[in-house]
Amino acid sequence: MEAEMRRRAEIIKDVAQAISPVNEGGPHPGRYKGSWEVDSTTRGGRRRDRAVAYVRNTAYYARWVEYGTEKVPAHHVLLRAAQMGGPNQ
DSSP: OHHHHHHHHHHHHHHHHHHOOOOTTSSSTTTTGGGEEEEEEEEETTTTOEEEEEEEEOSTTHHHHHHOOSSSOOOOHHHHHHHHSOTTO
């Protein structure tokens, strides 16, 4: 089961990387796009008895890209990636 959760998470990660914005004029162009990772475990869930996989971006500013700020619009990269690469893949 963990392998299947990881497989699905890898699909979502690949979609997220493909649609990630890159600020060519910024101090670290491509950092956000290259910071996607997948982690999985068999000790997930409330009772620690479920296989789970997580997709996350380790760039310190990832939440601002996802949700936006007063100056930057929200991109919703992870949300859109999950919708496009979701459970039917």
